Amino acid sequence: MGEIYRLARDTDREFVISFTRNTWEWGDYIPQVWNDWLRDPRGRLYVAEVDGKPVAILHAAFLLDNSVWLEGLRVHPEYRRRGIAYRLNKYVIENLINEGYRVFRIAIMHWNTPSINLAKKLGFYEVDTWLSLETKIGNLLAPQLETICFLIEDIEEVWNLIQRTDVYSLSQGLLCLDWKWIKFDKEILKQLLRERKLEIISCRENILGITTPGKTRYKAITLLKAQNLEDLQVIANYLHFVKKLEKRTTIEFVFPEKLRPLATLPKQTIFEQDKIIVMELKV
Numbered sequence: 001m002g003e004i005y006r007l008a009r010d011t012d013r014e015f016v017i018s019f020t021r022n023t024w025e026w027g028d029y030i031p032q033v034w035n036d037w038l039r040d041p042r043g044r045l046y047v048a049e050v051d052g053k054p055v056a057i058l059h060a061a062f063l064l065d066n067s068v069w070l071e072g073l074r075v076h077p078e079y080r081r082r083g084i085a086y087r088l089n090k091y092v093i094e095n096l097i098n099e100g101y102r103v104f105r106i107a108i109m110h111w112n113t114p115s116i117n118l119a120k121k122l123g124f125y126e127v128d129t130w131l132s133l134e135t136k137i138g139n140l141l142a143p144q145l146e147t148i149c150f151l152i153e154d155i156e157e158v159w160n161l162i163q164r165t166d167v168y169s170l171s172q173g174l175l176c177l178d179w180k181w182i183k184f185d186k187e188i189l190k191q192l193l194r195e196r197k198l199e200i201i202s203c204r205e206n207i208l209g210i211t212t213p214g215k216t217r218y219k220a221i222t223l224l225k226a227q228n229l230e231d232l233q234v235i236a237n238y239l240h241f242v243k244k245l246e247k248r249t250t251i252e253f254v255f256p257e258k259l260r261p262l263a264t265l266p267k268q269t270i271f272e273q274d275k276i277i278v279m280e281l282k283v
């Protein structure tokens, strides 16, 4: 029957879940997002079918900056190293170029050599490196600290604050939101705020970080002006005591590697640190 590249269907679910449940030691998030991705009005889920089986998947999300965010690439272990990931990516990228998309981005953990090699082979190049710090939220809670964080909704104020942060200039506006990197400008900020897709955590006239509203399990907090451990404790307090996200056991912060002094924080033993390579393809 050979190889077919196509959009995913409901009937692919069982087979895809069977090989994506344990991609890594800790498992994988694909089973949790499958239903949302299949019905995503702002994205498309593709599969590579070999001999009637959906042996590889790739999700393309259409972001507000008109870029395409590629994520969730998985190839069944028994079908790896046959060029399937390469051809699936090519198929998706070429189709989307024909639809007018010009910028494609991905984020890859620094230890994932197969994926980095694949991205380079496809023509992607590194645009930035970010760090993630993950810890149990209980490690950071400090009820004695001020937790008066507030939400700002005034676009001018938010835009001025964001633009003036070191993170904004270091990353040239390419900020992480819900594990997708998007080029922020005032219009995008307006749209995100209008659609209630952005939560800004500020405290003492500082914009500590941004995140997406809601209780998604793998939510990351993008640090903007947080400077030290105490700022991270304030954010943790805010999420736990004010937003009442008591069920969250872990908390994860992300920021550009170039950012000092935050880059010294991983030395605190409470954090598990990882490095994320953000890559881009422009046509």
Ligand SMILES: CC(C)(COP(=O)(O)OP(=O)(O)OC[C@H]1O[C@@H](n2cnc3c(N)ncnc32)[C@H](O)[C@@H]1OP(=O)(O)O)[C@@H](O)C(=O)NCCC(=O)NCCS
Binding pocket: 023, 072, 073, 074, 075, 076, 079, 080, 081, 082, 083, 084, 085, 086, 087, 107, 108, 109, 112, 113, 114, 115, 117, 118, 119, 121
């Ligand atoms: C990464 C992954 C998608 C690659 O799928 P694949 O179908 O085996 O990749 P391909 O056969 O198309 O390989 C294309 C290129 O990728 C690179 N590559 C793939 N596997 C590699 C490996 N094990 N070691 C080094 N490079 C590798 C090579 O550059 C290769 O080109 P080459 O064959 O000319 O050397 C697959 O290993 C996988 O599903 N891994 C687990 C999930 C994952 O890491 N997803 C990506 C998250 S960002």
